[in-house]
Amino acid sequence: MLSRVANNLFWMSRHIERAENTARLLDVTYRMSLLPYRILEPGQSWAEPWALPLVINGLATAYYERYPGALGPDDVLRFMVFDAANPSSIYACIHTARENARVVRGAITSEMYEDINAFWLELRNRDYAGIRTGGLSEFFDWVKMRSHQFRGVTFGTSLRDEGYSFTRLGTFIERADNTARLLDVKYHTLLPSVADVGGAVDYYQWGALLRSLSAFDAYRKVYRDVIMPRRVAELLILRDDVPRSLHACMNEIYEILRDICESSSREVERLAGELHAQLYYGRTEQIISLGLHEYLMGFLEKLGALNDEINRHFLVPVYPQQQAATARR
């Protein structure tokens, strides 16, 4: 299939997934902001809950350029939901996903196009005042449900061809990236001091994190115990039966790539296999002794390398003979 078509399918589903993750993140931030605990300390303004979505997405600088002044929930929400100039905002993600879909309409089913088009048209009819009145959580639930619906329509109507593979690949790469970022931020930026570890703030923050990844009930079912950071890490990194865990995402990614890789793209498959093996054979003790932050940074780096290799081989390829031709000219 054409690389550009594959690229559009890949980014269509990545953007839908990103919109969903942004909604999850904002929802959990909102819930945390309602807790009676103020954890601000001098020099630690990043510990303000509303900084969380910005830090996780690496958007703090971009935010302060657009909204100089004190950090507040309304500005953060405006920036992360409706700001078209912020490429990670829900608005921008859905707009881009819909444009991706429009460009390759012939490569997706009409049900998929109608669904994503309706998502965009409905979102365009909403505004910040409206979702404030209607309830933030209702809005975030709506975004999550639309995202679930699009994946369902894709699953239920797509031909199982290469296009389907790239569509799925986009979903799981984005999801793995997001889960890793969320885990990392919780561990390193939220707790103001070591003394707070294990305290009430800690409990609610881990709980909110689990909820944002739809894994709270799973934690209860699996451990039947209080929330402990190392178990949260185990659940969201190593267990492959939690759909948003790194292991579950890598299962999907590795399987898809084994399917589409050919002799010329073995390096892509090898990188995916290596990363998959790290999770498949990984132990919680290793993660703890290495340090969660170091572990997650290592994971994100390898995921980035895999993503680059996928780009180079499939999505925006540069060929040796083309380079030669350009050089000749």
Place this chain on the structure above:
Amino acid sequence: MINPAAKRDDGVRPSTVYNEMYDEAGAVHPHYAAYAEWLADKPPEYLLQKQREADILYARLGITFAVYGDETGVERSIPFDIIPRILRPDAWKIIYDGTCQRVRALNAFLKDIYHDQEILRAGLIPEQHIFANRLYRPEMRGFDVPGDVYIHIAGIDIVKTGQDAFFVLEDNLRTPSGVSYMLENRKMMMRLFPELFSRMAVAPIDHYTDVLLDNLRAVAPPGVTNPTVAVLTPGPYNSAYFEHAFLAQQMGVELVEGQDLFVAQDAVFMRTTSGPQRVDVIYRRIDDDFLDPLAFRPDSVLGVAGLFSAYRAGNVTLANAIGTGIADDKSIYTYVPDMIAFYLGEKPMLANVPTYRLSKPEDLKYVLDHLHELVVKEVQGSGGYGMLVGPAATRDERAAFRERVLGNPANYIAQPTLALSTCPTFCGSAIAPRHVDLRPYVLSGKTVTLVPGGLTRVALREGSLVVNSSQGGGTKDTWVLED
């Protein structure tokens, strides 16, 4: 809203305008008889419901075009009219033979002016009409295109002024559009009114994309046994993107943008997820100017660097060929009847509309004195932009246009406003006559042929003669009856 008690407008108007359904006495022409009989017991409510159904289906399918100059950038559906335009077999034969003849002559003309230039040496066309024209491509001199085919797809705009009285309004030989509407309109009519197709022998047109693909494969570079064909589009922001995607999908070939292709060792490749794949034939919907930044406009980001060089090396076929614009220029149009005589030794089966060339002082004077009764067009304009419809224009519009003409008279031609035929058209609550034209699509490759039909465009505003979709025109399905 509909008032059922209101008298039904049956489309009859006492005038010299030819109505394709009714004769002057109000009787139905024989080839419309079966349709009129079916229509007779259909209340306006029924037609309105069907019209709404069609509108909803078109919007849902996203059959849209973008309007240039519309700041909102919205995609719109072209209005579709549910009343078909019906042509007799005899009338179709005139159109079929006449358009094929015309395309043969125009193709011979292109081969000639890019090779021996006999028509210039015979003095039939003044040299400066060719060499001073920016649509002439000196780069094409002496280059042999596969099968000598330049015009693989031609859209010939035809108007009717009486029974079997046809005139060619213009030839579209670059990247004519609209054929997707011809095909979608038929699908829509079969969906809305299946019973009509069992009552009447309507010639099918669905095989258009098969014939197109067959012809494109037939003009592949010599020696290629299983050619790969692709449709090259400027991208989703082009007004005809829907059509490009539609044609690629119907032919089962890739829809590519310039960025999907690259040239290496004078051959063209697509970037695919399985590596580079060779492309042999490109049905391009990008103008010459934008095809290759190395050969033509260097600022083009739509094209493919090196494409022209690959073309000249004979490693890829472009359809249509580069440089066909010189043959559909409105100043060259006036010579087409001479071309038919010169190259084919035949008499034209379809007449030209009488045309004034404003480069000639006596024509210029006549036209300026009669602006109120003429249509004045830019020589290189298209799509209804840059034209003046004298009788419909205000005094100020005519005065303004007069200044533009005087600035560069050679850039304009003028034609009398023809009494374009009308077809009954559903106008929301009643049926009323509206002016129509016809664009059949002539395909060349293996043979020169066309499927029995075309795009009927209808000027939806009462009395309007402008049928372009960008100027408020709509479309109808065109039925050619079988013998």
